[in-house]
Amino acid sequence: GTQSSWMSFPLLGVKHRTELASLAHTSHLCFLYLGDFFSLSLTSGFMQLRYNLGDRTVQLQSANGVDAGGGSWHTVRAGRQGTRGYLILDGVEERLDPPPGMAILDVASEMFVGGVPTSDNLPADAVEGEPIGFTGCIRELVVNGHQLDLSETGALDGANVGDCDGTACGFHVCRNGGHCTAVSSEAAVCTCPPLWTGMRCERDTSLRSAGFLGNSFLKYRDPKYPSRTLTYTKIAFNFTSSSSDGLVLWMGKVEYEDEDYLAIGLHDGHLKMAVTLGESLSIPLVHRGARLCCEKWHHLEVVQNRTAVEAFIDGKLVVFEDIDPSEQYVALDYGGIFYFGGFELYRNTSEPGSGSGSCTEEAHYIWRRIVKTSQSKPPALKSVAHYVKRLKI
Structure with a gap:
């Protein structure tokens, strides 16, 4: 003025x-x-x-x-x-x-x-x-x-x-952190950050369903991890798959082979899980009932209560196992890290710790041992939905 x-x-x-x-x-x-x-x-x-x-x-x-x-x-x-x-x-x-x-x-x-x-x-x-x-x-x-x-x-x-401002990119032309580019004295174009769209980045496109193509992943950090009760974990999500093999979820830091983790995936179309609570590689937990592939949606809920592990598919209890009746370790210290559909990077390694020493190499190696397959990497699922909104720990 x-x-x-x-x-x-x-x-x-x-x-x-x-x-x-x-x-x-x-x-x-x-x-x-x-x-x-x-x-x-x-x-x-x-x-x-x-x-x-x-x-x-x-x-x-x-x-x-x-x-x-x-x-x-x-x-x-x-x-x-x-x-x-x-x-x-x-x-x-x-x-x-x-x-x-x-x-x-x-x-x-x-x-x-x-x-x-x-x-x-x-x-x-x-x-x-x-x-x-x-x-x-x-x-x-x-x-x-x-x-x-x-x-x-x-x-x-x-x-x-x-x-x-003197240009078409006046203050707050692009909303929600969008970047404004003036194309003329009266016109501007907004480049929107992830999860926002629209002429001015005003429309929320919050993820409701994520599609995975075999070489993709989502990494999630749990903001409430410091206040979580690590002796009790509950996680639930909907999923469908076009493949009979794939890693659905890896819950853990995977920096070393003996780190705590919860792994969920498919092998030959069947649910396969593994839980480690401070010890060496656990025995896989398998449900050999109905196959879970082939474009059909399923609801999966997994509960870890100290050393007891339960899995529910579409509301039906299909796995119940006490992985350590002596309860030497009872907490799942996952470090607040989740991977859905895959991992950040993949390098074809046959032994943990070789190559660059990437922590994701370790995770792929452990997963291959869990599913007992010679695949160079576990194929990812086509789609995982509502996994964050339904996450309960």
């Missing part, structure tokens, strides 16, 4: 909290007013917060100055709680707790940003010195938890306000 620029917005409640980012081009100005009165201004290069609740004017000033040359963006947070006020510029906070007095902000006008249409009715102590309109940029203005639309359609009224 320029020194004659301003925008007005409706009031957003009597409690007041303001957050904004600013880029200033003058050293003495005022750029936020709220009726009679709560004002946030820039004076002689420092931020000032002033408010009057009916009995006196309270003033706070930032400890640090602002780049009045317009070379840096600054973040400002200001507000009041009763009579107490706070002002935070780029993370540096100033607070003031004045003597008891009136605590309600009684305002009747709209809120002004960047300046006011006329200073005739402006309280004399709303700013220091002569009121001067703001020259610079303001973006991401949030008042009482509501982000204001700083545009012609978002404001009640205004004058002499333009696009501060």
